Amino acid sequence: MGRAAGVLVVQRISAGLVEGNQVTGALKLFPEKGEAHDALLSMPADAIAGKIAELVLAIAGKEPLLALGVGFPGIIRDGVIEESPNLQQIKGFRLQNALEQILADGGARVPVRIFNDADATAAGIAATRGVLHKVNRVWTLGNGVGFGRYPWTEGTWEGGHTVVTLDPKEQFCGCGGRGHLEGFLGYRAMRMRFLDLEPEEVFANAKTGDQRCADFVSRCHRALAAATATSIHMEGPGPFYLTGPNAKWIDVGVLDRLVHEMVKMSPLQGTRIEVIPPSDELGIIGAAVNAELSTRSA
Ligand SMILES: [Zn+2]
Numbered sequence: 147m148g149r150a151a152g153v154l155v156v157q158r159i160s161a162g163l164v165e166g167n168q169v170t171g172a173l174k175l176f177p178e179k180g181e182a183h184d185a186l187l188s189m190p191a192d193a194i195a196g197k198i199a200e201l202v203l204a205i206a207g208k209e210p211l212l213a214l215g216v217g218f219p220g221i222i223r224d225g226v227i228e229e230s231p232n233l234q235q236i237k238g239f240r241l242q243n244a245l246e247q248i249l250a251d252g253g254a255r256v257p258v259r260i261f262n263d264a265d266a267t268a269a270g271i272a273a274t275r276g277v278l279h280k281v282n283r284v285w286t287l288g289n290g291v292g293f294g295r296y297p298w299t300e301g302t303w304e305g306g307h308t309v310v311t312l313d314p315k316e317q318f319c320g321c322g323g324r325g326h327l328e329g330f331l332g333y334r335a336m337r338m339r340f341l342d343l344e345p346e347e348v349f350a351n352a353k354t355g356d357q358r359c360a361d362f363v364s365r366c367h368r369a370l371a372a373a374t375a376t377s378i379h380m381e382g383p384g385p386f387y388l389t390g391p392n393a394k395w396i397d398v399g400v401l402d403r404l405v406h407e408m409v410k411m412s413p414l415q416g417t418r419i420e421v422i423p424p425s426d427e428l429g430i431i432g433a434a435v436n437a438e439l440s441t442r443s444a
Pocket residue numbers: 306307319320321322323326328329
């Protein structure tokens with residue numbers, strides 16, 4: 147087994163070398179820890195590609211790479227970023243071609259593959275737990291709500307925008323669509339809903355008996371259970387993982403009970419839900435593993 151490189155682009159770019167389903171050596175970051183964390187927002191698409199390539203060349207040294215996998219937020223198809231809500235300037239950008247070109251100019255001929263960041267995280271979880279033979283699904287709870295799955299499969303998979311209510315007043319999702327899961331659990335959506343409280347305060351107040359906050363926290367759990375149940379009804383049971391900065395707010399016991407209330411057919415039983423602490427490394431490993439698998443079968 148050789149070396150591949152993995153990159154995860156979320157609020158910053160993190161790059162690492164991956165060998166045997168683990169990161170070897172130190173990660174390279176841009177911006178570095180302690181620097182302004184919104185540097186990517188104002189960077190043009192080709193400058194982002196240039197920065198990714200620079201980090202990859204720095205970690206690779208003189209040894210060849212089998213593949214480079216990049217986990218990127220948004221809808222990705224054939225190496226093109228078709229939509230990326232938080233990095234609008236990169237919409238339509240051919241990131242795969244751009245990276246292969248810049249790396250070749252730097253003396254490294256490396257096949258590049260681009261994946262949705264949550265798909266990369268799902269692959270990283272599957273690889274590090276030795277469950278690459280199962281369908282693994284992951285919800286990433288942060289500013290938005292990401293949905294990832296492993297094995298990687300052609301498709302859109304915008305699970306964070308699953309419709310979980312018919313209430314027309316539910317319109318806090320970042321995409322503008324009504325009744326979406328992200329309209330409950332996205333950090334940005336929560337701030338819009340509670341103009342007088344930060345999301346951290348909402349979850350803290352719910353614990354101390356504030357009825358308005360407790361009702362909302364309960365509806366968050368029902369919304370996530372509903373989206374999970376829909377995924378089970380479409381693709382069958384299997385492990386679900388919760389990660390990202392806000393996964394800590396979910397009570398897995400409550401979520402599990404709600405999912406079991408919503409999924410009753412016996413062949414669809416057996417789903418297990420687990421919280422995994424957020425880590426860039428899982429996305430880096432998963433992007434590299436997915437890229438290696440994809441270039442091997444090409
Ligand atoms: Zn939406």
